[in-house]
Amino acid sequence: MSLKIYNTLSGKKEEFVPINPGKVNMYVCGPTVYDTSHIGHARSVVVFDVVYRWLQHLDYEVTYVRNFTDVDDKIIKKSNQTGESCTAITEKYIDEFHKEMDALNVLRPTVAPKATEHIDHIIRFIEMLIDKGKAYHVEGGDVYFSIKSFKDYGKLSHRNPDDMQAGARIAVDEKKKSPLDFTLWKPAKPGEPYWESPWGNGRPGWHIECSAMSYEYLGEGFDIHGGGKDLIFPHHENEIAQSEACFGTEFVKYWVHNGFVDINNEKMSKSLGNFTMIKEVLDKYSPEVIRLFLLSKQYRSPIDYSEDSMREVSQSLDRIYAFLERVEDAGLATGTDSKGELWDAFTQAMNDDFNSAKAQAAVFEAVKKGNKLLDDTNGKPDAAGQSLLAGIHADIRTISGILGIFMMSPKDYFSAKKEKGMADQDIDPAQIDALIQERATARTEKNFARADEIRDQLQEMNIVLEDGPEGTVWRFE
RNA sequence: GGCGGCUUGGCCAAGGGGUAAGGCAACGGCCUGCAAAGCCGUUAUUCUCCGGUUCAAAUCCGGAAGCCGCCUCCA
Numbered sequence: 001m002s003l004k005i006y007n008t009l010s011g012k013k014e015e016f017v018p019i020n021p022g023k024v025n026m027y028v029c030g031p032t033v034y035d036t037s038h039i040g041h042a043r044s045v046v047v048f049d050v051v052y053r054w055l056q057h058l059d060y061e062v063t064y065v066r067n068f069t070d071v072d073d074k075i076i077k078k079s080n081q082t083g084e085s086c087t088a089i090t091e092k093y094i095d096e097f098h099k100e101m102d103a104l105n106v107l108r109p110t111v112a113p114k115a116t117e118h119i120d121h122i123i124r125f126i127e128m129l130i131d132k133g134k135a136y137h138v139e140g141g142d143v144y145f146s147i148k149s150f151k152d153y154g155k156l157s158h159r160n161p162d163d164m165q166a167g168a169r170i171a172v173d174e175k176k177k178s179p180l181d182f183t184l185w186k187p188a189k190p191g192e193p194y195w196e197s198p199w200g201n202g203r204p205g206w207h208i209e210c211s212a213m214s215y216e217y218l219g220e221g222f223d224i225h226g227g228g229k230d231l232i233f234p235h236h237e238n239e240i241a242q243s244e245a246c247f248g249t250e251f252v253k254y255w256v257h258n259g260f261v262d263i264n265n266e267k268m269s270k271s272l273g274n275f276t277m278i279k280e281v282l283d284k285y286s287p288e289v290i291r292l293f294l295l296s297k298q299y300r301s302p303i304d305y306s307e308d309s310m311r312e313v314s315q316s317l318d319r320i321y322a323f324l325e326r327v328e329d330a331g332l333a334t335g336t337d338s339k340g341e342l343w344d345a346f347t348q349a350m351n352d353d354f355n356s357a358k359a360q361a362a363v364f365e366a367v368k369k370g371n372k373l374l375d376d377t378n379g380k381p382d383a384a385g386q387s388l389l390a391g392i393h394a395d396i397r398t399i400s401g402i403l404g405i406f407m408m409s410p411k412d413y414f415s416a417k418k419e420k421g422m423a424d425q426d427i428d429p430a431q432i433d434a435l436i437q438e439r440a441t442a443r444t445e446k447n448f449a450r451a452d453e454i455r456d457q458l459q460e461m462n463i464v465l466e467d468g469p470e471g472t473v474w475r476f477e
Numbered sequence: 478g479g480c481g482g483c484u485u486g487g488c489c490a491a492g493g494g495g496u497a498a499g500g501c502a503a504c505g506g507c508c509u510g511c512a513a514a515g516c517c518g519u520u521a522u523u524c525u526c527c528g529g530u531u532c533a534a535a536u537c538c539g540g541a542a543g544c545c546g547c548c549u550c551c552a
Contacts, residue, residue: 011481031552044552074550157547163479164548206550228552233480235551258552259482260545267546296500297490301483302545309489312501319500322515349491358491361499368499368517375507375516448510455512466514475514 003058003351005224006300008232008255009156013353018223019253024060025222026052027214027252029231030112032069033093034078037100039276039305040228040261040268046291046404047258047299047354048226049106053402054350064109065217067210068094070116071203076192086193090114100278104287105404111217115209118216119195122204125212125246126184126197134245138175141187141200147180150241156255157233182238184208207238211251215243225252229259229300259302261294276305286416288405289314295356295403316364317405323367324393325410330379332389339398340391342366346399356403363399363406366392414475421476425462432463436472439465 003016018024028048031041048066055062070090079086094114102108115122126143129135134149147153153161161180183205188194194201214222220243227236236255243251260267263274281290293313297303327333342362349358370392373385381389400406408416422429435454442450455465462477 029552032550038552040552042552047552072550157480159480159548229481230547230551233547234549260552262545268551301490304489308501312489316500319515326515355491358498361491364499371516443510446510452511459513464513467509467512468514473514 003054004353005254005256006353007253008257009252011158014254016254018060019221022059022061024055024062024224025218026055026062026064026224026226027210027218027222028064028066028109028225029210029227029235030066030068031093031097032072032074033090033097034072034075035093037093037097037278038261038268039263039278039281041097042100042104042278042281042290043261043294043299043303044226044228044258045101045106046104046294048256050295050356050403051224051226051256051354052107052109053404054354057402062110063218065111065113065214066109067213068097068112068114069206069209070094070114071193071209072206080191090116100282103282104278104290105407113213113217115204115213118209118213119204121216122208122212123185123195123197125208125215125242126204128246129184129242132246134242135184136177137199140175141185141202142175142183143185143199144176144181145184145238145241145245147178147182147241150245152244153180153241154237156237156240159233159237182207182234184242207235208242210235210239211242211246214239220247221250222252224254224256226256226258229257232257258299259297262302262304264306265304281305281310285310285314286317286420288407288413289317291403291405292317292360295405296360298353298355298357300353320363320367320396320406321408321410321413323371324396324406325414326374327370327389327393328410330374330389332381332386333393334386334390336387336390336394337398338387338391338394340388340395342392342395343398346395346402350402359399359403363396366395418475421462425476427461427463432458432474436465436474440472 004013005016006013026048028044031037045066048064052062052064068090071086075086075089078084078089082089098108126135129145130137130143133146135143135145137143147161154164164180185197185199185202185204185208187200187202192203194203214225225236225239232255240251261276262268263272263276266272266274268275285293289310293305293310294303296313324333342365345362345365346359349355349362352358370389373381373389377385396406421427435458439451439454442448442454458465458474463474464477465472465474
């Protein structure tokens with residue numbers, strides 16, 4: 001059972017065979033750090049986090065590079081608007097990005113390079129392209145990549161350069177030899193940040209940093225390159241042009257692109273004003289709920305964010321933890337590491353182009369099976385049943401290391417949920433306990449009218465009571 | 478206009494030639510003073526539509542409709 005990956009280049013699922021046995025080099029396009037990150041960034045990062053974890057699990061030695069674009073027109077614009085320096089802005093958002101991703105249980109990549117720390121490499125890369133006749137310098141300080149010098153241009157996005165009516169939507173710069181030629185280096189206007197170069201003071205274009213940095217860390221060609229679907233054209237197409245024109249060898253073996261997050265069935269956009277930021281989502285839902293949601297669809301499909309879908313996912317996570325708690329309370333969580341049926345199903349799903357949706361379903365199926373066994377045996381399964389349950393429990397724990405979900409103890413999970421509810425609603429637990437006590441007394445006296453009245457009163461505060469053998473506990477709805 | 482994708486039960490969503498996973502919701506049951514929670518069970522003769530290939534199609538091929546994305550900064 002081997003790993004298959006959908007490759008944008010071929011449009012097919014392909015068997016994964018790394019360039020160097022046992023080693024995987026992976027590069028993923030990170031954010032341009034000029035603003036707060038939204039749920040769409042979170043999806044991309046979480047998806048590739050799971051790819052990274054799964055490759056490591058398959059015993060590959062993975063070098064994972066995820067860059068920060070910290071020199072860009074948008075950053076400069078923001079700097080002009082706010083008066084803050086570009087560096088202050090980028091540092092602020094890099095810091096924020098790391099904090100939010102850490103909160104989402106995302107592993108740090110092997111390297112997280114910044115474009116501004118690699119200007120020398122970028123300049124050297126551009127020089128190589130010019131030397132090879134693949135790029136040209138024009139009066140005024142611009143350097144462009146020459147599309148005509150690279151015959152495979154369009155192979156990733158499956159476009160024919162001749163068909164592209166370039167200039168139809170943007171003004172053509174008449175200094176370019178061809179309208180499709182793109183910027184490698186642009187001169188600095190007064191007041192803009194700049195670096196010295198053979199072509200005068202200026203800054204790199206967007207696409208070149210990824211070619212230069214991936215070369216520095218991963219070499220002329222590497223295994224996996226990832227990013228959002230929107231990057232296929234022009235960004236990744238241009239990266240291929242730069243790197244393959246420069247080295248003459250295949251740049252990337254497998255291109256992996258994740259789909260978008262929609263908000264209530266609409267694309268996130270400035271005009272709709274529906275950008276949903278990671279911090280807002282983290283404020284409302286636990287990191288595990290967010291990850292479970294982001295991984296509930298195959299990564300290439302669009303996924304729709306809404307309060308309803310988050311509520312559903314949240315309920316289904318409760319279900320997993322309730323099962324774990326049940327197994328642990330029955331003393332059946334023996335810490336075995338035997339990999340059972342669940343693990344096989346999970347592995348199969350993950351090997352099928354990282355199908356986390358199918359992988360989640362495998363977990364739910366196992367939980368259902370385990371619950372049924374516990375029910376049928378009144379919580380006292382025979383030896384075979386015990387080992388089955390211990391196996392499911394162990395497999396879920398192993399899976400938690402891949403998906404970054406189900407990582408807490410059930411007790412901690414449920415108590416954290418309760419504490420969050422109290423904090424959100426500013427509720428004093430002592431007051432609740434007093435009411436519960438009063439209700440308990442009423443119930444002993446068979447004064448059910450009063451008991452129900454108290455329950456209704458608490459219900460209005462979104463508090464639900466659960467009467468069990470150990471007494472009454474409460475939680476938020 | 479060019480390129481790509483999607484359409485599966487009330488909702489979300491797997492499956493991608495051999496007779497429809499899973500989650501949520503709903504309903505029924507166990508439990509309960511009644512509830513809640515939890516658990517169990519039930520819920521698509523059928524996969525947008527029309528043709529075709531095949532012993533066999535949700536799955537392959539052709540066509541139609543609807544929706545979406547990229548082509549411009551974008552995860």
